[in-house]
Amino acid sequence: MADHPTTSTRIVLASRPDGAPTPENFRTEVVDLPTVGDGQVLLRTVYLSLDPYMRGRMSTARSYAAPLEVGDVMMGGTVGxxxxxxxxxxxxxxxxxxxxxWQSHAVVDGTHVRRLDPSAAPVSTALGVLGMPGFTAYSGLLRIGQPKAGETVVVAAATGPVGSAVGQIARIRGARAVGIAGGPEKCRALLEEFGFDAAVDHRDPDFRARLAEAVPDGIDVYFENVGGHVAEAVMPLLNLYARIPVCGLVAQYNGADLERRDRLPGFLSLVLSRSLTLRGFIQNEFVPEMHDDFLDEATAWVRDGRLRYREDVVDGLESAPEAFIGMLEGRNFGKLLVRV
Incomplete structure (x- = not known):
């Protein structure tokens, strides 16, 4: 139709970052849209999800997925x-x-999208609590962490979309949830907004002591999504047979400490002496067997208030690079979305 857009604004990878991304690593372009073919749809992007994994795709470092090429559109989940x-x-x-x-409009294959029901939950939740982050929490915690009633579950980046869901699902399963976050405001939100049993500020000079006080019976499940000094503080507190689902290492995504190997023997000794279960995972490996159950359960939990969420929304596609850079520095609070 004549009133449909004929061009799309998009943000591409202009160069690969050396360390933390900078605005110069991104470039904005305007391109012509292709004609909509059989089986395809033209989408207007309403929300764009910004997630830590995107930093890995900007690099050529070996990973679970192929990197973006320079000039490629920045990847990301969208609601359109x-x-x-x-x-x-x-x-x-x-x-x-x-x-x-990262683009304002796109022509895509209709078999590669999932229709959303706005009456079930706000459509933005398909990128957060009812989307990939929520499913990451659900699948990793329940399949790998397997928390039991009365056990202690610890999660870092606990006010983020994955961490906040991990703690709340742990409590739904009868476990005790301890969240680690940066700053008093986020720690207060863990207790008052998300219902965690305890919250610890990783910026506290006495962080290690505060964490030990928060887990008097030790840690049975540590949901790892940060790494760095947080993981180092957790390790001595792990109980016999503790489980560690690993879904991310955001503290290392910009290249810090990647070459350190001197701690590995000590960590392996801990794995052996405490019979730890450590497993990395990518959420899509659990989609065939768990995703339908996740949508059913999590949607019901959101409706009845047992699974709460917070969204950090910035406006305008042009805001995406700066928001993404800030996310990697921990400046966001909740699921980071761009309202395009």
């Missing part, structure tokens, strides 16, 4: 509105979950 459809199951006006990346 269908403006034009040539797919039988999608109609104009539908909202869908897609992976359109």
């Amino acid at each position: 509105e269908v403006l034009e459809s040539r797919h039988p199951d999608l109609a104009v006006g539908d909202h869908v979950l897609a992976g359109a990346g």
